[in-house]
Amino acid sequence: MSDLDVRNVVIIGSGPAGLTAAIYTARANLRPLILEGEPSSTSDQPGGQLMLTTEVENFPGFPDGIMGPDLMMNFRAQAERFGTEIETVKASKVDFSERPFKIWVGNPDAPEPTYLAHSVIVSTGATALMLDVPGEARLLGHGVSTCATCDGFFFREHDIAVIGGGDSALEEASFLSRFAKSVTIVHRRDELRASKIMIDRASQNPKISFLWNTVVEEALGDQTLAGLRIRNTQTDVVSELPVTGMFVAIGHRPATDLFAGQLALKDNGYLITEAPSARTSVPGVFACGDVQDDVYRQAITAAGSGCTAALDAERWLEAEGLGH
Amino acid sequence: MSEDNVITLTDATFDEVVNASDVPVVVDLWAEWCGPCKMIAPTLAEIATEQVGVIKIAKLNIDENPQIPQRYGVMSIPTLLVFRNGELDKRVVGAKPKGALIEEFGL
Numbered sequence: 001m002s003d004l005d006v007r008n009v010v011i012i013g014s015g016p017a018g019l020t021a022a023i024y025t026a027r028a029n030l031r032p033l034i035l036e037g038e039p040s041s042t043s044d045q046p047g048g049q050l051m052l053t054t055e056v057e058n059f060p061g062f063p064d065g066i067m068g069p070d071l072m073m074n075f076r077a078q079a080e081r082f083g084t085e086i087e088t089v090k091a092s093k094v095d096f097s098e099r100p101f102k103i104w105v106g107n108p109d110a111p112e113p114t115y116l117a118h119s120v121i122v123s124t125g126a127t128a129l130m131l132d133v134p135g136e137a138r139l140l141g142h143g144v145s146t147c148a149t150c151d152g153f154f155f156r157e158h159d160i161a162v163i164g165g166g167d168s169a170l171e172e173a174s175f176l177s178r179f180a181k182s183v184t185i186v187h188r189r190d191e192l193r194a195s196k197i198m199i200d201r202a203s204q205n206p207k208i209s210f211l212w213n214t215v216v217e218e219a220l221g222d223q224t225l226a227g228l229r230i231r232n233t234q235t236d237v238v239s240e241l242p243v244t245g246m247f248v249a250i251g252h253r254p255a256t257d258l259f260a261g262q263l264a265l266k267d268n269g270y271l272i273t274e275a276p277s278a279r280t281s282v283p284g285v286f287a288c289g290d291v292q293d294d295v296y297r298q299a300i301t302a303a304g305s306g307c308t309a310a311l312d313a314e315r316w317l318e319a320e321g322l323g324h
Numbered sequence: 325m326s327e328d329n330v331i332t333l334t335d336a337t338f339d340e341v342v343n344a345s346d347v348p349v350v351v352d353l354w355a356e357w358c359g360p361c362k363m364i365a366p367t368l369a370e371i372a373t374e375q376v377g378v379i380k381i382a383k384l385n386i387d388e389n390p391q392i393p394q395r396y397g398v399m400s401i402p403t404l405l406v407f408r409n410g411e412l413d414k415r416v417v418g419a420k421p422k423g424a425l426i427e428e429f430g431l
Contacts, residue, residue, distance in 0.1 A: 039363040041402070041418035051359030069359035088367070090421075141400040141417030150358040153386070154399045224399065245399075 006100045007033050008323045009313055010117040012091050013255075015048025016299045017289025018123030019075040020306030021313075025121075026082035028314045030323055033085045033115065035105065036076075042146050043128045044255065046088060047072035049290075050299060052128075052147045053168075054175050059299055068149070071299075096120070096262045096282045118322045119284045119313045122259065122271065123306060126252035126290040126297070131163060135219030136248075143225025144246050148172040151245075157181045160245030161228060163216055165189060169249035170198040176247065177207040184241065186211045188233060211241070219246060254291050263287070270294045278309035284320075286312050327365075329372035331382040335391040338384065343410040345380055350429060351405045352383040353393055360419035361402045367422045371429070379429060404428070 009025045011018045014036035025032040036046040043049040050056065053068030062071075080086065093108035095101065101120050102113035128146065130136060136144055145151040148162075152175055160180045162173040165187035173183045185202070190212045192199055202208050211230070217238070218229040228241045254270045256263075264272040264281035271280060271292040278286040288309035289302035317323030333341055333351060342349050352368055354361035365383075372381035386393045386401060396405060396412065406414040406429060416428045 038421035039360060039367060039419035040421075041360045041400070045360060045419065046363050047359060051363065053359075054357070067357065069357075069362055072359070073362070088421075141403070143399060145400055146418075147358075147360065147400075150355075150360060150402075151400045153355065154393070224397070 004113070004116050006116040006118055007031070008117070008317060009033070009119050009121060010035065010101075010103055010115055011121040011123060012094075012103070012258075013037065013048070013123035013125055013289070013291070014046050014076070014086070015050065015072070015123060015125045015289055015302060016075060017125070017291075017302040017306035017309070018121065019072070019079045020303040021121045021123060021288060021310040022079035022084040023075075023082060024307055024310030025313060026079060026084045028310070030314065030317070031083060031085065033087065033117075034079065035087050035089055035091050035103070035115075038088065038090045041150065043125070043252070047076070048125045049128070049252070052149055053171070054149045056299065091258060094120070094258055094262060096285055099284065101284065118320070119286070119317055121278075121306075121309045121313055122263070122280070122285065122287040122291055123289045123302075123309070124255040124258065124291045125302075126254050128248070128252055129250050131216055131248055131250065133216055133218055135221070136246075139219050139221055139225045142223060143221060143244055144219055144248075146248065148175055148247050152176050152179050155179050155245045158244045159242065160184070160247065161186050161216075161241060161243045162247045162249060163187075164249035164251070165192045165194065166249065166251060167194045167198050170194045170202045172247050172249050173202055173208050174198075174205060176245075177205050180207065180245070183208045184211055184243065185209070186214050186216060186228075186230065186241070188213065188215050216246075252290070252297075254294070256291060266294070268294055276308070278305060278312045284316060286316075326373070327369045329376055329381065330369050331380060333382045333384040333389075333392075335389040338389075338392050341382065342407045345407075345410075347377065347379055348413070348429070349380045349382055349407045351392075351407065352381065353386050353398055353401050353403045353405065354383055355385060355387050355401060358401050364402055364419045364425075367425065370422070371425065371431075375431060379431060
C-alpha cells in the first residue's frame with residue numbers, strides 16, 4: 001500500500017457533475033483522477049444519462065440545442081484539457097473509514113485498493129429503472145430498447161410504446177415519432193409528471209396517443225417483440241397492445257450501492273449532503289449531481305453542484321494542509 | 325487510440341471482406357448519433373491493435389449502409405456481429421466493457 005501514490009482528488013462518475021468537478025479541480029492544479037465508468041447501453045456509462053439523449057434544448061450556452069453525447073464529449077475534452085486523468089473503469093468498492101480513502105477497481109476482494117485519495121468526489125448519478133417484467137430482458141435489442149437515440153432509427157413505420165409519464169418519456173415519444181408509425185405512451189397514472197412544454201408538444205403530435213392507468217405485465221414475442229400484455233389498473237382488464245418496439249422511461253434510482261454503510265443516505269437511497277455545500281457525512285468526501293439530488297435532476301444543476309463539490313474539496317484539502 | 329487497425333466496411337464491401345478473412349471478423353454497427361457507440365469505439369480500436377492477426381475489427385455506419393443491418397435484423401446499436409469463416413457466429417448487443425468484449429469474442 002505504501003507504494004501507491006495518494007491522489008489529491010478522485011472523482012467517481014463522469015456525468016455533468018463529475019466532469020465539472022474535474023474541470024474545476026484540474027484548473028486548481030489538483031491533478032484529479034476521474035473513474036468514468038465502463039461502456040454500457042444503459043445510463044450507467046461514461047458521460048451518464050445524457051449519452052442516451054438526443055437534443056438537449058435547455059442547457060444554457062447552446063441557443064440551437066446540442067446533442068447529449070456531443071455535450072458530454074465537450075465536457076470530457078474540457079476536463080482533459082486541464083490535465084484531468086481519465087480511467088475508463090468502474091469503482092467496485094470504497095473504504096471511507098480511514099484516511100487516505102481507499103478505492104477498488106475490479107476485484108472488490110483484492111487485499112490492496114487500486115487507488116488512495118486524500119479527498120473523493122462522488123458523482124455516480126442515477127441508473128434508469130427497467131420494468132422488470134417477463135420477456136423484457138430476453139427481448140432487449142430485439143424490440144425492447146434502453147436507448148431511444150440509439151435505436152429509434154430501426155423503428156421506421158413501426159408501432160411502438162413508450163412506458164412512463166415524465167419528461168424523459170415524453171421526450172423519447174416525441175423523438176421516436178419522427179420514425180414510428182405510431183407511439184403509444186403507457187402510463188400507470190391518469191396524469192403526467194412531465195413539464196407543460198413537453199405535454200403540449202406531445203398532445204399536439206398526431207402520432208402520439210396515451211393509455212392511462214395502464215401497466216405492462218409482459219413483453220411478448222418469440223424472436224422479436226410482438227406486443228405487450230397490459231392491464232388497466234382501474235378495471236383490472238388485461239389486453240394485448242400490438243407493438244414491435246418498447247422504450248422504457250419510468251425513472252431512475254440513485255447509484256449509491258457502493259456507499260451503503262459508508263456515507264449517510266436518505267430513506268430513498270440518495271446521498272445526504274449538507275446543503276448548500278457538497279459535504280457528505282464523511283469529511284473529505286463530497287457528492288454532487290443526481291446521486292444526491294432527488295428534486296431537480298437537471299444537467300445544469302448537476303454541473304452546478306459539481307462546481308460546488310470541487311470548490312469544497314479544494315478548500316478542505318487546503319485546510320488540511322494537503323493537495324499541493 | 326488510433327483506428328489504424330479498424331477496417332471500414334460498406335454494404336458493397338461487406339461480403340468480400342467478411343468471406344475472405346482467415347481470422348474471425350467483428351463488425352461494429354454504429355452511427356454518429358449513438359452515444360454508447362462512441363464510447364466503445366476506442367475500446368474496439370485497442371482490441372484491434374492488440375489482436376492483429378488473431379481477429380479483425382471492422383465498422384459499418386448504419387446510416388450510410390442500410391442493407392447489412394437489415395439483412396441481420398439489427399434493431400439496436402451498437403450491435404457487434406462476430407463472423408467465423410464467413411458465418412455469423414455471435415451477436416453482441418449493447419456497449420460493454422473491454423473485458424466482457426474480449427470474452428464475447430472468444431479471445
